[in-house]
Amino acid sequence: xxxxxxxxxxxxxxxxxxxxxxxxxxxxxxxxxxxxxxxxxxxxxxxxxxxxxxxxxxxxxxxxxxxxxxxxxxxxxxxxxxxxxxxxxxxxxxxxxxxxxxxxxxxxxxxxxxxxxxxxxxxxxxxxxxxxxxxxxxxxxxxxxxxxxxxxxxxxxxxxxxxxxxxxxxxxxxxxxxxxxxxxxxxxxxxxxxxxxxxxxxxxxxxxxxxxxxxxxxxxxxxxxxxxxxxxxxxxxxxxxxxxxx
Amino acid sequence: xxxxxxxxxxxxxxxxxxxxxxxxxxxxxxxxxxxxxxxxxxxxxxxxxxxxxxxxxxxxxxxxxxxxxxxxxxxxxxxxxxxxxxxxxxxxxxxxxxxxxxxxxxxxxxxxxxxxxxxxxxxxxxxxxxxxxxxxxxxxxxxxxxxxxxxxxxxxxxxxxxxxxxxxxxxxxxxxxxxxxxxxxxxxxxxxxxxxxxxxxxxxxxxxxxxxxxxxxxxxxxxxxxxxxxxxxxxxxxxxxxxxxxxxxxxxxxxxxxxxxxxxxxxxxx
Numbered sequence: 171x172x173x174x175x176x177x178x179x180x181x182x183x184x185x186x187x188x189x190x191x192x193x194x195x196x197x198x199x200x201x202x203x204x205x206x207x208x209x210x211x212x213x214x215x216x217x218x219x220x221x222x223x224x225x226x227x228x229x230x231x232x233x234x235x236x237x238x239x240x241x242x243x244x245x246x247x248x249x250x251x252x253x254x255x256x257x258x259x260x261x262x263x264x265x266x267x268x269x270x271x272x273x274x275x276x277x278x279x280x281x282x283x284x285x286x287x288x289x290x291x292x293x294x295x296x297x298x299x300x301x302x303x304x305x306x307x308x309x310x311x312x313x314x315x316x317x318x319x320x321x322x323x324x325x326x327x328x329x330x331x332x333x334x335x336x337x338x339x340x341x342x343x344x345x346x347x348x349x350x351x352x353x354x355x356x357x358x359x360x361x362x363x364x365x366x367x368x369x370x371x372x373x374x375x376x377x378x379x380x381x382x383x384x385x386x387x388x389x390x391x392x393x394x395x396x397x398x399x400x401x402x403x404x405x406x407x408x409x410x411x412x413x414x415x416x
Numbered sequence: 417x418x419x420x421x422x423x424x425x426x427x428x429x430x431x432x433x434x435x436x437x438x439x440x441x442x443x444x445x446x447x448x449x450x451x452x453x454x455x456x457x458x459x460x461x462x463x464x465x466x467x468x469x470x471x472x473x474x475x476x477x478x479x480x481x482x483x484x485x486x487x488x489x490x491x492x493x494x495x496x497x498x499x500x501x502x503x504x505x506x507x508x509x510x511x512x513x514x515x516x517x518x519x520x521x522x523x524x525x526x527x528x529x530x531x532x533x534x535x536x537x538x539x540x541x542x543x544x545x546x547x548x549x550x551x552x553x554x555x556x557x558x559x560x561x562x563x564x565x566x567x568x569x570x571x572x573x574x575x576x577x578x579x580x581x582x583x584x585x586x587x588x589x590x591x592x593x594x595x596x597x598x599x600x601x602x603x604x605x606x607x608x609x610x611x612x613x614x615x616x617x618x619x620x621x622x623x624x625x626x627x628x629x630x631x632x633x634x635x636x637x638x639x640x641x642x643x644x645x646x647x648x649x650x651x652x653x654x655x656x657x658x659x660x661x662x663x664x665x666x667x668x669x670x671x672x673x674x675x676x677x678x679x680x681x682x683x684x685x686x
Contacts, residue, residue, distance in 0.1 A: 174531035356541035380546030
């Protein structure tokens with residue numbers, strides 16, 4: 171793991187060196203790639219002005235609301251579908267088929283319905299993140315050994331007890347994986363929606379600085395979003411590791 | 417990602433048989449579910465929802481032929497999208513397999529480069545969309561390169577994973593029986609990679625399409641994005657839905673082509 175970190179840091183160093191070479195020595199147009207100092211200055215200014223934090227707040231609260239909706243509806247739908255193998259066979263290919271369409275296609279419809287504000291982003295990201303949770307819930311719950319379920323029922327377990335003590339523990343690794351994947355999809359969907367059409371948030375700021383031809387700002391925003399993505403990914407991985415220990 | 421793609425439906429599709437009563441019943445009820453959804457949509461579009469927001473399927477089909485296919489500029493934009501997906505996907509396949517094999521061939525290559533690939537993969541691709549548009553222009557080149565930059569990753573990662581997961585016993589067996597490096601590649605490593613590579617090709621297609629569609633929607637001066645924006649701004653949902661449904665149908669077709677190839681080339685594995 172330490173070796174991996176060293177390699178990754180060395181790679182970042184290489185990128186910085188290439189950046190320095192392209193701007194300060196080769197003289198690439200500033201509009202395409204501004205020198206590191208000016209991006210650094212923009213970065214500092216955006217931190218001081220609090221622009222980063224207010225945009226981050228908007229994006230994260232959008233992600234949180236969308237994710238909550240996706241988790242609740244995905245688990246419920248997945249549970250309902252997985253209750254009979256017949257409904258799994260009927261519906262699972264439909265659900266996974268829809269998920270294979272680039273759903274961002276439907277984003278203009280969300281904007282048409284809900285407007286340019288936060289709610290279209292919440293709905294869009296919730297729909298996108300619904301699918302991996304629902305599909306993994308179906309996959310996890312329908313692979314539970316039928317004999318365990320029969321044994322539990324014959325010993326008088328209620329449906330809730332069966333779920334609590336047999337289905338849920340058996341499906342947990344797949345469920346956790348679905349929850350992780352869908353969180354990352356939820357974050358990417360919110361960013362995507364903000365980039366395409368919105369009034370606020372991280373994605374909006376990247377797009378806006380691109381439209382305004384302010385490359386130093388654009389690179390500063392991109393670097394900030396990438397850092398955010400790394401941190402979120404680390405948090406998610408950490409939580410996933412913790413749930414495995416039990 | 418893997419558990420998402422290999423889900424429960426696959427087992428039922430395999431040996432149940434096309435004409436057994438159960439298989440036919442499943443297909444029939446699935447069709448009814450979809451039909452029910454379309455009927456509900458028709459009802460909602462006519463009665464429940466303001467016609468400025470939702471068009472019923474009949475109106476959508478009408479404007480599909482009357483507005484979308486009748487306008488050569490829109491048809492050209494749709495063709496352009498298909499061409500962009502094709503070129504971006506071809507690039508992603510060629511470079512994804514080539515780079516994946518170069519990196520995955522040796523233990524050292526995997527150790528040195530895989531952490532970098534994983535690190536880049538964590539970044540949500542859409543973060544870089546405005547950057548690609550600024551650097552490569554708001555035309556097809558920028559859109560193709562942006563889609564390529566996303567689509568290459570699942571292919572690369574799955575090629576590397578396929579090369580890594582070769583059973584060590586087979587490798588040792590082949591070399592101890594005097595197989596050369598090339599022969600080991602040809603007879604042991606390549607056949608073992610096939611399922612994983614096709615998983616990568618299938619995911620790569622989805623991500624490539626996502627990239628093309630996202631950049632098409634991002635750019636409002638030309639292509640699909642110009643029309644989706646124009647239709648939404650005047651609250652004209654019928655052609656908007658028709659255009660989106662056309663692109664969804666194209667996505668499903670392209671997905672099916674890749675999945676048919678996958679099924680055909682991995683049949684021996686089951």
